[in-house]
Amino acid sequence: xxxxxxxxxxxxxxxxxxxxxxxxxxxxxxxxxxxxxxxxxxxxxxxxxxxxxxxxxxxxxxxxxxxxxxx
Amino acid sequence: xxxxxxxxxxxxxxxxxxxxxxxxxxxxxxxxxxxxxxxxxxxxxxxxxxxxxxxxxxxxxxxxxxxxxxx
Amino acid sequence: xxxxxxxxxxxxxxxxxxxxxxxxxxxxxxxxxxxxxxxxxxxxxxxxxxxxxxxxxxxxxxxxxxxxxxx
Amino acid sequence: xxxxxxxxxxxxxxxxxxxxxxxxxxxxxxxxxxxxxxxxxxxxxxxxxxxxxxxxxxxxxxxxxxxxxxx
Amino acid sequence: xxxxxxxxxxxxxxxxxxxxxxxxxxxxxxxxxxxxxxxxxxxxxxxxxxxxxxxxxxxxxxxxxxxxxxx
Amino acid sequence: xxxxxxxxxxxxxxxxxxxxxxxxxxxxxxxxxxxxxxxxxxxxxxxxxxxxxxxxxxxxxxxxxxxxxxx
Numbered sequence: 070x071x072x073x074x075x076x077x078x079x080x081x082x083x084x085x086x087x088x089x090x091x092x093x094x095x096x097x098x099x100x101x102x103x104x105x106x107x108x109x110x111x112x113x114x115x116x117x118x119x120x121x122x123x124x125x126x127x128x129x130x131x132x133x134x135x136x137x138x139x140x
Numbered sequence: 141x142x143x144x145x146x147x148x149x150x151x152x153x154x155x156x157x158x159x160x161x162x163x164x165x166x167x168x169x170x171x172x173x174x175x176x177x178x179x180x181x182x183x184x185x186x187x188x189x190x191x192x193x194x195x196x197x198x199x200x201x202x203x204x205x206x207x208x209x210x211x
Numbered sequence: 212x213x214x215x216x217x218x219x220x221x222x223x224x225x226x227x228x229x230x231x232x233x234x235x236x237x238x239x240x241x242x243x244x245x246x247x248x249x250x251x252x253x254x255x256x257x258x259x260x261x262x263x264x265x266x267x268x269x270x271x272x273x274x275x276x277x278x279x280x281x282x
Numbered sequence: 283x284x285x286x287x288x289x290x291x292x293x294x295x296x297x298x299x300x301x302x303x304x305x306x307x308x309x310x311x312x313x314x315x316x317x318x319x320x321x322x323x324x325x326x327x328x329x330x331x332x333x334x335x336x337x338x339x340x341x342x343x344x345x346x347x348x349x350x351x352x353x
Numbered sequence: 354x355x356x357x358x359x360x361x362x363x364x365x366x367x368x369x370x371x372x373x374x375x376x377x378x379x380x381x382x383x384x385x386x387x388x389x390x391x392x393x394x395x396x397x398x399x400x401x402x403x404x405x406x407x408x409x410x411x412x413x414x415x416x417x418x419x420x421x422x423x424x
Numbered sequence: 425x426x427x428x429x430x431x432x433x434x435x436x437x438x439x440x441x442x443x444x445x446x447x448x449x450x451x452x453x454x455x456x457x458x459x460x461x462x463x464x465x466x467x468x469x470x471x472x473x474x475x476x477x478x479x480x481x482x483x484x485x486x487x488x489x490x491x492x493x494x495x
Contacts, residue, residue, distance in 0.1 A: 075209075075217075075351040076256035078178040079201075082211075091448035093304035094275075094322065096466060097208055103174020107149040108206035109449065109466065111274050111309060111322065114218035118210050127209040130150075132253050133236075133346045133488045134205040135179035137168055138146075138198040138430040139189050140153075145473055146422040146430075149466065162235035164375035165393065165488075167253060180236065180253065182380060182393065182487050185431035203466050204275045204417045204449075209217040217351075220320040221343075224353075233377035238395060239350055245316020249291040250348035251378065251395065260352050269351040272292075275417045276347040277321035279310055280288075280340045280359040281331050282295075287402055288359075288493040291395065306446035307417075307464065324416050324451060324464065327360035345395050346378075346488045359493075362462040363485075366495075381492055387458020391433040392490035402494050411493045414434075418489040419463035421452055422430075422482045423473050424437075 080129040081106050085122050088115060099128045151200040152177050156193050159186060170199045222271040223248050227264050230257060241270045293342040294319050298335050301328060312341045364413040365390050369406050372399060383412045435484040436461050440477050443470060454483045 083101030095115045099106045106128040120126070154172030166186045170177045177199040191197070225243030237257045241248045248270040262268070296314030308328045312319045319341040333339070367385030379399045383390045390412040404410070438456030450470045454461045461483040475481070 074260055076252045076260055076349055078176075078253065078256060078259075081174055089448055091304060091446060093302055093307050093309050094448050096203065096448050096468070099208070101174055103152055103172055105149075106206060107203040107466065107468075108208050109203045109275070110208055110218045111220065111320065113309070113320075114208070114220060117220075118208070118216055118218055120208065120210070125211055127211065128206050129209060130201050130206050131347070131349060132167065132178040132180045132256075133251070134486070135177060135199050135201050136431055136486055137170070137179050137181055137185070137189070137191065138200060139191070140196055140198065146420060149469060149472075160235055162233060162375060164373055164378050164380050165235050167235050167255070178253065178255075180488070181431045182391065182433065184380070184391075185433060188433075189429055189431055202418070202420060203469075204464070205273070207218055207273055220318075223316055231377055233375060236377050238345065238377050238397070241350070243316055245294055245314055247291075248348060249345040249395065249397075250350050251345045252350055256350070260350070262350065262352070267353055269353065270348050271351060272343050272348050274309065274320040274322045276415070277319060277341050277343050278360055278415055279312070279321050279323055279327070279331070279333065280342060281333070282338055282340065288491060291398060304446060306444055306449050306451050322417070323360045324362065324462065326451070326462075327362060327416075330362075331358055331360055344489070344491055345398075346393070362460075365458055380487065383492070385458055387436055387456055389433075390490060391487040392492050393487045394492055398492070402492065404492065404494070409495055411495065412490050413493060414485050414490050416451065416462040416464045419461060419483050419485050421454070421463050421465055421469075421473070421475065422484060423475070424480055424482065 078132050080127050082127050085124045085126060099126060149203050151198050153198050156195045156197060170197060220274050222269050224269050227262060227266045227268060241268060291345050293340050295340050298333060298337045298339060312339060362416050364411050366411050369408045369410060383410060433487050435482050437482050440475060440479045440481060454481060
């Protein structure tokens with residue numbers, strides 16, 4: 070199934086630089102122009118999507134999940 | 141209270157370019173090297189932190205909130 | 212931009228039955244085989260995606276956001 | 283402690299069809315009229331609630347966690 | 354529908370001290386032994402649950418949503 | 425990097441009483457005046473922050489992640 074567009078405003082395109090695989094969840098590290106973005110998804114999704122180091126992906130996050138800190 | 145460090149791995153430093161204020165929640169748009177990052181936080185937090193357009197802030201998000209899409 | 216696939220395991224296809232629009236966030240109600248699914252997204256996303264009552268959409272959620280209750 | 287009602291609008295009743303147990307987190311798959319719903323909760327919660335395959339449960343999620351994609 | 358138990362480990366019992374109602378979402382402030390806990394839920398949920406100042410409620414949150422900061 | 429203040433309204437100060445370390449994610453249990461608060465963060469963050477039992481920390485959570493249940 071191909072998706073035309075999603076509502077998620079924060080999308081970071083990049084390449085997977087590392088996958089740390091656990092029994093249930095895996096950490097997927099994506100190198101983006103914004104720096105390293107770390108995602109934790111189910112290991113099953115890593116396999117379903119056949120994610121591998123070097124793959125071009127989009128890391129995305131809902132606006133309601135983003136917090137703000139003042140320096 | 142000053143915080144030394146937080147566990148959140150995904151931190152995007154930038155400047156606030158727009159604040160869209162609602163009665164309960166506000167949208168805070170931050171210009172970062174990764175592009176525009178949109179955050180939704182309570183309007184009370186906008187006021188507590190005295191956030192204004194131009195302020196330098198960090199937008200951050202927990203790794204468990206980041207999803208991955210394949211192009 | 213067309214997305215081939217996302218890691219999100221919980222996807223509910225349905226039609227929008229109501230959009231309750233606020234100044235910052237909007238509630239989008241989707242009629243699915245599982246019943247009514249309620250999503251809250253930014254009003255800007257509603258406009259960017261040009262969402263209207265009757266549109267066929269997918270409501271989706273990360274596995275880490277799903278809780279379990281015992282009856 | 284018995285809870286009368288919760289604010290969470292998206293509730294999917296179903297039966298547990300699989301529990302994939304990790305050292306810290308576990309994946310709980312629930313068969314619902316909407317299809318398979320996947321939840322990731324702490325392994326301690328799996329034990330506290332004494333969750334087993336076949337149990338009738340409710341998988342639920344906050345509206346602010348639900349995203350929308352256009353087909 | 355009465356729920357016997359939920360998997361959510363972080364539960365704070367308290368009384369509602371303020372409800373700030375917006376068109377789509379509302380802020381519900383709960384006075385707990387841990388101090389003030391702020392929740393943002395849909396205004397429809399506020400009405401469905403008939404929440405009022407003074408009501409005894411439980412504010413709860415999934416463990417995967419809790420971050421840690423070092424002082 | 426020192427952070428002056430964050431927007432997150434729900435902050436619980438306490439001491440770490442247990443760390444349950446998994447390959448990808450770890451559970452960090454914090455004893456607070458509000459009782460035990462359980463956080464799940466990446467094991468890498470546990471190491472980056474050098475978290476140990478006894479450390480004084482703040483557990484915090486966004487308001488949009490907090491649900492309300494009626495007793």
